[in-house]
Amino acid sequence: MENTTRLPSQDREKRHISAKNKYGWFFISFPVIILAVFMLYPIISSLFLSTMSSRGMIQKFVGLRNYVKLLKDTVFLQALKNTFIFFIIQVPIMLFLALIIASLLNDKSIKFRGLFRTGIFLPAVTSLVTYALLFKMMFSLDGLINKFLLAIHLISEPIPWLMDPFWAKITVMIAMTWRWTGYNMIFYLSGLQNIPDELYEAAEIDGANKLRQFRFITVPMLKPIILFTAITSTIGTLQLFDEPMSFSSGGVTAATIGPGNSLLTMSVYIYNLCFKYMPNFGYAATVAYVIVILVAILAIIQFKLAGDKR
Amino acid sequence: MRKSLKKILQYAFLIAAFVVAVFPFYWMVVGATNSAVEIVKGKITFGNQLGKNFKTLFAEYDVARIFFNSCKVAILTVIGQLIISSMGGYGFELFASKARDKIYGIVMMTMMVPFAALMIPLFRLIVRFNLLDSHLGLILTSLTSVFLIFFFRQSFKSFPKEIIQAARVDGAGEFRIFYSIVVPSMKATYAAAAIYSFMTSWNAYMWPLIVLQSNQKKTMQLLISTMSSAYFPEYGVIMAAILISTLPMIIIFFGLQSYFVQGITGSLKQ
Incomplete structure (x- = not known):
């Protein structure tokens, strides 16, 4: 900050940016929450699965061996x-x-x-x-x-x-x-x-x-x-x-x-x-x-x- | 002389493409008027079995209910997807920030993951939420479409920012600006998105097959696939069912067609 005195317009701009931020989160929250539950969670869950070997109900960790x-x-x-x-x-x-x-x-x-x-x-x-x-x-x-x-x-x-x-x-x-x-x-x-x-x-x-x-x-x-x-x-x-x-x-x-x-x-x-x-x-x-x-x-x-x- | 030859070739190519594209539809309509034997024989002219095929269809299957199921799931999915995906696209485009752009990147990357990979965890999730064999299970999992978020964001790019600025100066709230100024002026975009969304929901096969189990819950696609895997498929009756299940798509497409092209054009402008 080079300016020591803050202009009122700068203040307004700052307030504007934080309001903008708030609304930005509001608008994207609905799709992001739904995608997190029905898309991201399954993706991560199957990434974990890919390091497991399973036969029916039994699972064991095999690391990258599945890929080999x-x-x-x-x-x-x-x-x-x-x-x-x-x-x-x-x-x-x-x-x-x-x-x-x-x-x-x-x-x-x-x-x-x-x-x-x-x-x-x-x-x-x-x-x-x-x-x-x-x-x-x-x-x-x-x-x-x-x-x-x-x-x-x-x-x-x-x-x-x-x-x-x-x-x-x-x-x-x-x-x-x-x-x-x-x-x-x-x-x-x-x-x-x-x-x-x-x-x-x-x-x-x-x-x-x-x-x-x-x-x-x-x-x-x-x-x-x-x-x-x-x-x-x-x-x-x-x-x-x-x-x-x-x-x-x-x-x-x-x-x-x-x-x-x-x-x-x-x-x-x-x-x-x-x-x-x-x-x-x-x-x-x-x-x-x-x-x-x-x-x-x-x-x-x-x-x-x-x-x-x- | 050379010019007219070119024109003829141009028309010939387009007519050939048109015939190839439309013929199966013609065949489907003709098939609904013929008996199974005639269809297998390759008859491609109209017959007189239309009434009989429809009578058999409605007598053997609960088509009215199944058709209603398909409508219910598709309409609720379209409403949900349009509201939620367009809000997402709007938020990502008009309130772009570093953090939100990162999230956008992650959201777009999920498009690369094949559905087959999500199937198992998603199925477990549905079971845990007690949504197995329910339409809600279908609707809830497809409330947001990643493609539509992308499509809406692209379309909002060409929306004049001055209008939004002016509304802000007038003291309108952000959400009000969105639903009373932006949404009404993007009709073509919403129509194009609605067609896309209805199409994917109406035509969905794999996921409904896994989620829905009882006969009263089935959708049109599941009905057709059950009919066609019968030991002796009654092709005339199947064609009648196909006709019923394709008609809504064709009607919606013809009704919103001009918007559709306009909407896609709008999303491609930069």
């Missing part, structure tokens, strides 16, 4: 591999498709834009139970998709969509892309509305074609939103649970998740460790924390990638 055990667990490694296949193939295809549709729809000369937008977003309102059921019926051996592909002579015999390890993954990826592309498109479309038309007009005058406009205006301007959708999709895919569970025949009680465990993801493995085998909550919590760590690493990489290109 994971590296030699072939089922876990398969779950890890499956999850990453979904992540590496499905996420880029979906986001790219969403971006293309959004930029096509942003063209003001297109007729029925509202209709297209609504229709393409519509899958995002369906529930998992619903769309899994619809897709399972459509992709059955004598289902609509096979009938259609046979009719247009694209294939000569039906594809065993959900009975073959390779095709089962493809089917789930198609279903996920159907469900989430429109959802991501809405974010891009909203972002595109914030880009001034003059930028495109100027590029047009300079002789830049649509492809170059897409590459040099749309993508850089949407970078924060692309980053946002990439991170939420990463989180969603690494936690992938509902789809593999509903698409595998027999569901919860089946011996394998998908043919040859081809749909076994890390979250499904957690569920199995808790409810299917002799429950080992500690080991399950360890798998959960591996997912958290992987998401964190991938998010950092994505932030870096987005930053460097600028």
Whole structure:
């Protein structure tokens, strides 16, 4: 404090800051208390669990041994591999498709834009139970998709969509892309509305074609939103649970998740460790924390990638 | 000439995307009018079994009650989430301080934790609070959405601070400023959040499956999954149930659609 005499205005400011502080706590107290009970407590509790080994009711402390055990667990490694296949193939295809549709729809000369937008977003309102059921019926051996592909002579015999390890993954990826592309498109479309038309007009005058406009205006301007959708999709895919569970025949009680465990993801493995085998909550919590760590690493990489290109 | 070819390609792509996106909905409606055998055979034209399918559905299952359960849980969750998450977003944005930003960081990080990891401790908590097999157990655990806190904070960023300053000078209390000035002028944001919130609650499957146990407490999603795992699934009846459970979502989405896009656009502005 250099000033020895305090001005009344300073006093008022100080009072204002403390009042501001008080109200700040008031506003955030409700969500923070609820999250502390129903989110933070379970998170910490399962972190403790991840250092325990449990067989039914008996628990004993094992420190980091659960994490070491994971590296030699072939089922876990398969779950890890499956999850990453979904992540590496499905996420880029979906986001790219969403971006293309959004930029096509942003063209003001297109007729029925509202209709297209609504229709393409519509899958995002369906529930998992619903769309899994619809897709399972459509992709059955004598289902609509096979009938259609046979009719247009694209294939000569039906594809065993959900009975073959390779095709089962493809089917789930198609279903996920159907469900989430429109959802991501809405974010891009909203972002595109914030880009001034003059930028495109100027590029047009300079002789830049649509492809170059897409590459040099749309993508850089949407970078924060692309980053946002990439991170939420990463989180969603690494936690992938509902789809593999509903698409595998027999569901919860089946011996394998998908043919040859081809749909076994890390979250499904957690569920199995808790409810299917002799429950080992500690080991399950360890798998959960591996997912958290992987998401964190991938998010950092994505932030870096987005930053460097600028 | 090249220009019109481009236009045609553009339309072709959009129409293809539209057809792929909408076809399953068409099929769902058609399915509700056909018998199980016809659906399995791949019939994609309207049949005359609609009345029969609905009659069977209402005779075999307590659909009215289950539909009411879903509505009750979803509406109460939406109200709770909108009030609490928007207060959180408002507090974090307009009263930002170092301490509160740290808390915000922690709150955002919880998004990375898979639900499968929370399931067991959360289940134990519900049992301890004696909330097993109750709708309150579902509502209470989802009263706050981390994503919505983030969404509201982003949206409040573009709210003109001068209005709040002016109201303060006029002597309005902070809470009054919030509910009588800020909330009414952010309708689009609240509508977008309401759609999101209703969607997640209405479509929830895993957590209700664990919490709810008795038949009278079930929600629509649980009903559909029970129906589809039957030994001989009656597809026509299932399609009718799917139709009933999807309709509210579609109605709400169409009703609030223009707000929805506006709301998301508002949250992306900086």
